[in-house]
Amino acid sequence: MDILLQQIFNGLVQGSVYALVALGYTMVYGILGLINFAHGEVVMVGAMVALAASQVLLSAALPPLLVLLLALMAAMAVCMALGFVIERIAYRPLRNAPRLAPLITAIGVSIVLQNLAMIVWGREYHAFPQLLPHDSHTLGGAVINDVQLIIVLAALLMMAGLMLLVHRTRLGRAMRAVAENPSAAMLMGVDINSVISVTFMIGSALAAVAGLMVSANYGIVHYYMGFLLGLKAFTAAVLGGIGNLRGAMLGGVLLGLIESLGAGYIGDLTGGFLGSNYQDVFAFFVLIAVLIFRPSGLLGERVAERA
Amino acid sequence: MTATSDTLLELSGIGKRFGGLAALSDVSLHIKRGEIYGLIGPNGAGKTTLFNIVTGLYQLDAGKFTFDGVVYARCKPHLLAAAGIARTFQNIRLFANMTALENVMVGRHVRTRANVFGALLRNRATQEEERSIERGAKELLRYVGIERPAQTLAKHLSYGEQRRLEIARALATEPRLLALDEPAAGMNATETENLKALLQTIRSSGITLLLIEHDVKLILGLCDRVAVLDYGKKIAEGIPQEVRSNPAVIAAYLGEEAA
Amino acid sequence: MRFGAKFRPVFAVLAAALLLLPFAIDALFGHGWVRIADFALLYIMLALGLNIVVGYAGLLDLGYIAFFAVGAYNYALLSSPQLGLHWPVWVVLPLGALLACVFGVLLGAPTLKLRGDYLAIVTLGFGEIIRIFMNNLNAPVNITNGPQGISMIDPVQTGGFSFGTAHRLFGIEIPSVHLYYYLFLAFTLLVVFVSRRLENSRIGRAWMAIREDEVAAEAMGIDTRNVKLLAFAIGATFGGISGGLFAGFQGFISPESFGLMESIMILCMVVLGGMGNIWGVVLGGVLLTLLPEAFRHGAGPVQQALFGKSIIDPESLRMLMFGLALVLVMLWRPAGLWPSTQRRRELTDEDDDVVKQEQDTVYDSNK
Numbered sequence: 001m002d003i004l005l006q007q008i009f010n011g012l013v014q015g016s017v018y019a020l021v022a023l024g025y026t027m028v029y030g031i032l033g034l035i036n037f038a039h040g041e042v043v044m045v046g047a048m049v050a051l052a053a054s055q056v057l058l059s060a061a062l063p064p065l066l067v068l069l070l071a072l073m074a075a076m077a078v079c080m081a082l083g084f085v086i087e088r089i090a091y092r093p094l095r096n097a098p099r100l101a102p103l104i105t106a107i108g109v110s111i112v113l114q115n116l117a118m119i120v121w122g123r124e125y126h127a128f129p130q131l132l133p134h135d136s137h138t139l140g141g142a143v144i145n146d147v148q149l150i151i152v153l154a155a156l157l158m159m160a161g162l163m164l165l166v167h168r169t170r171l172g173r174a175m176r177a178v179a180e181n182p183s184a185a186m187l188m189g190v191d192i193n194s195v196i197s198v199t200f201m202i203g204s205a206l207a208a209v210a211g212l213m214v215s216a217n218y219g220i221v222h223y224y225m226g227f228l229l230g231l232k233a234f235t236a237a238v239l240g241g242i243g244n245l246r247g248a249m250l251g252g253v254l255l256g257l258i259e260s261l262g263a264g265y266i267g268d269l270t271g272g273f274l275g276s277n278y279q280d281v282f283a284f285f286v287l288i289a290v291l292i293f294r295p296s297g298l299l300g301e302r303v304a305e306r307a
Numbered sequence: 308m309t310a311t312s313d314t315l316l317e318l319s320g321i322g323k324r325f326g327g328l329a330a331l332s333d334v335s336l337h338i339k340r341g342e343i344y345g346l347i348g349p350n351g352a353g354k355t356t357l358f359n360i361v362t363g364l365y366q367l368d369a370g371k372f373t374f375d376g377v378v379y380a381r382c383k384p385h386l387l388a389a390a391g392i393a394r395t396f397q398n399i400r401l402f403a404n405m406t407a408l409e410n411v412m413v414g415r416h417v418r419t420r421a422n423v424f425g426a427l428l429r430n431r432a433t434q435e436e437e438r439s440i441e442r443g444a445k446e447l448l449r450y451v452g453i454e455r456p457a458q459t460l461a462k463h464l465s466y467g468e469q470r471r472l473e474i475a476r477a478l479a480t481e482p483r484l485l486a487l488d489e490p491a492a493g494m495n496a497t498e499t500e501n502l503k504a505l506l507q508t509i510r511s512s513g514i515t516l517l518l519i520e521h522d523v524k525l526i527l528g529l530c531d532r533v534a535v536l537d538y539g540k541k542i543a544e545g546i547p548q549e550v551r552s553n554p555a556v557i558a559a560y561l562g563e564e565a566a
Numbered sequence: 567m568r569f570g571a572k573f574r575p576v577f578a579v580l581a582a583a584l585l586l587l588p589f590a591i592d593a594l595f596g597h598g599w600v601r602i603a604d605f606a607l608l609y610i611m612l613a614l615g616l617n618i619v620v621g622y623a624g625l626l627d628l629g630y631i632a633f634f635a636v637g638a639y640n641y642a643l644l645s646s647p648q649l650g651l652h653w654p655v656w657v658v659l660p661l662g663a664l665l666a667c668v669f670g671v672l673l674g675a676p677t678l679k680l681r682g683d684y685l686a687i688v689t690l691g692f693g694e695i696i697r698i699f700m701n702n703l704n705a706p707v708n709i710t711n712g713p714q715g716i717s718m719i720d721p722v723q724t725g726g727f728s729f730g731t732a733h734r735l736f737g738i739e740i741p742s743v744h745l746y747y748y749l750f751l752a753f754t755l756l757v758v759f760v761s762r763r764l765e766n767s768r769i770g771r772a773w774m775a776i777r778e779d780e781v782a783a784e785a786m787g788i789d790t791r792n793v794k795l796l797a798f799a800i801g802a803t804f805g806g807i808s809g810g811l812f813a814g815f816q817g818f819i820s821p822e823s824f825g826l827m828e829s830i831m832i833l834c835m836v837v838l839g840g841m842g843n844i845w846g847v848v849l850g851g852v853l854l855t856l857l858p859e860a861f862r863h864g865a866g867p868v869q870q871a872l873f874g875k876s877i878i879d880p881e882s883l884r885m886l887m888f889g890l891a892l893v894l895v896m897l898w899r900p901a902g903l904w905p906s907t908q909r910r911r912e913l914t915d916e917d918d919d920v921v922k923q924e925q926d927t928v929y930d931s932n933k
Contacts, residue, residue, distance in 0.1 A: 105893045118879065364781070426770070427764070
């Protein structure tokens with residue numbers, strides 16, 4: 001029983017991170033109909049910047065919590081700028097282009113970011129400093145530590161904030177309008193370009209937070225960390241119904257749970273034939289199954305694309 | 308089956324719901340061979356829903372769908388196309404990046420058979436089939452009056468030509484029933500007149516026509532019989548003159564304009 | 567054929583050039599580059615296979631490398647000491663093609679009703695699943711030898727003639743890489759031929775109709791599900807064949823060769839070269855094989871010459887340049903370097919595109 005609970009805890013923590021990253025994918029997709037393939041690398045850049053900032057600040061002997069906040073702000077600022085630039089350079093000029101062209105530039109940007117990071121930070125794994133208490137708590141036989149609690153809480157907070165932003169503000173209304181019908185939004189006086197820019201920046205800021213979370217949780221930063229994370233988060237977004245904010249959150253948390261429960265029980269399920277190294281397979285199988293039976297994702301609208 | 312031999316399409320008690328909304332309830336109508344049948348009604352009356360049921364895009368929730376003596380319970384569009392129902396689209400859905408000729412050639416797909424092996428070996432039968440596809444397609448382009456080179460990309464045709472190309476593409480499937488979804492939408496007076504002439508020619512070649520139109524004048528001038536839908540129900544049916552003076556129809560249209 | 571009488575000389579020159587190419591490359595750049603040319607041919611085959619799926623039928627497949635993996639592992643398992651089997655190549659290669667085809671249908675049947683991007687992510691997941699299985703099927707029963715991969719795979723050999731060793735023909739010593747070049751060239755030409763024939767056929771038109779507008783295609787009587795499955799199956803078959811050839815050529819395979827990045831690379835070849843245009847895709851395959859290699863060989867020495875030492879890891883620099891090249895080429899030519907005639911025309915005059923204006927999207931609304 002405590003193993004089940006433990007796997008659920010782990011799944012929630014991982015799922016919160018997926019959800020935050022998935023939001024970035026889903027927002028951009030909702031507005032541009034574009035898979036922002038480089039988003040996973042933005043997470044990585046966020047983690048790297050947070051690492052660099054906290055190393056500098058720690059050497060200045062600042063208190064850890066302040067370091068954390070400053071590092072987070074630095075990561076968010078850099079990532080927002082990065083998101084802005086990526087959209088300007090790689091996507092905006094291609095809005096009238098064939099559908100796959102921006103996907104290729106996105107892949108190109110992703111490769112560039114990954115290798116830039118490798119050049120700057122090298123191939124090795126970097127230890128991420130402990131800025132948060134790692135005290136463990138036992139809850140119903142399962143263990144969860146402070147960092148993990150904070151990750152879940154922070155993710156909830158960010159998501160609530162985003163929902164407020166989208167549903168309660170002028171900007172949010174403009175975003176929804178552009179997602180719904182760009183030309184009508186433009187006629188109503190919405191500046192589409194700046195809405196799109198802001199969307200990228202918000203998504204990137206969330207990615208920065210996610211990057212910091214992953215680094216703090218595992219204590220490791222690596223130039224390649226964004227790739228699989230991005231892939232999983234995108235999967236989560238699709239699982240929940242891409243273009244749908246609530247769907248991205250649900251998909252993220254579900255994917256986290258599926259993975260950790262799958263990894264925990266796959267051995268028993270297959271009589272020991274498959275081990276936890278099949279964790280990723282599990283996630284993808286579930287994804288494929290969901291899409292086959294509910295092609296628009298869990299919360300996706302069943303938009304009849306027909307006549 | 309023999310009793311309905313002069314009826315091509317028979318719908319009886321058709322119902323269709325979207326969520327809690329009944330888009331169509333208990334609609335019955337029959338279309339006779341060789342006639343031009345019009346379907347009119349105010350916005351949201353369920354014309355397009357009915358049209359999509361006839362062409363297989365939507366499955367009906369209740370009722371019976373009989374085409375040429377065969378009952379179709381659940382049917383996909385491509386099977387109905389094979390059965391002899393072809394359609395055009397209200398918002399023009401051509402294969403934009405294919406040539407005008409290729410668009411019509413695609414229409415021949417359902418009446419031809421060449422498979423992968425035929426394509427690879429390009430044997431005599433395949434070559435002959437390809438030639439006949441091309442010949443037939445060129446003929447159809449002339450038939451609907453597209454003068455531009457057959458190699459023009461569909462999206463570079465004028466609006467009126469695109470509408471005509473859609474008709475040519477539909478005719479290429481050798482339909483017995485040609486269903487046209489607002490064929491005159493967006494056309495000017497001359498274009499509409501030309502369209503009217505074309506539709507009459509098509510009918511005289513033995514093809515039955517089903518027409519949805521907003522342009523009541525066009526439909527009254529062209530159709531043999533007309534059905535009027537309002538709020539998902541058929542409120543009138545008959546020859547145009549009758550329908551025009553039907554109080555329920557007048558109320559439905561005036562009601563809409565007054566609102 | 568398409569080439570009329572006046573093109574015959576051109577055709578002959580081209581054929582001669584292709585035949586002499588490995589010797590020219592060998593003389594000018596050395597043996598290693600002939601090997602790279604061999605790989606280029608393999609990639610062209612793959613890209614042409616993917617082109618049927620993406621370029622013709624418009625189905626975004628991000629897991630295409632899985633079919634390559636199926637073909638390669640099929641060959642490796644049936645012609646290596648791994649399972650102690652050494653089946654003849656004329657059994658193994660067709661079997662690999664068939665197996666890949668079956669996998670294509672198995673993947674396609676339940677997923678092809680999905681809309682574009684959903685299909686992309688499902689195929690991506692499928693590709694990862696195949697790779698993870700290859701990576702882990704070494705325990706409890708060792709089938710694939712896991713991450714270590716399978717080595718000592720038999721070279722392509724038939725009737726006592728092995729492509730794995732040099733042969734003396736017509737008094738000329740022809741090394742193994744050259745022999746493989748000719749073998750791959752033959753297969754590539756076959757794939758080009760098949761692609762061309764299909765493109766200009768009833769089936770090809772049906773694919774393009776689906777790419778352009780699936781609803782309209784279905785309304786015209788095209789059984790979209792079957793026709794899409796066909797595209798998947800044929801694309802997968804090409805992948806399976808080149809996978810088998812790859813295994814025989816390399817003599818060693820491991821799951822590393824079949825990652826998502828490889829799928830993406832092949833997709834880049836198709837899109838960068840010019841989707842739907844065979845010669846564009848061939849160009850994409852050649853460029854994306856050669857450019858990274860050129861960077862690999864050039865990045866170190868150029869730095870040495872400029873700065874006297876290697877400042878930046880040449881491998882990262884190579885990928886960096888590659889990523890930049892992808893972005894720049896796409897910005898410069900969004901329809902690819904060598905788009906099909908239709909797409910080229912599309913780019914020259916967009917303005918009288920009535921349909922597109924009507925079906926307004928964000929792409930149109932803020933030019």
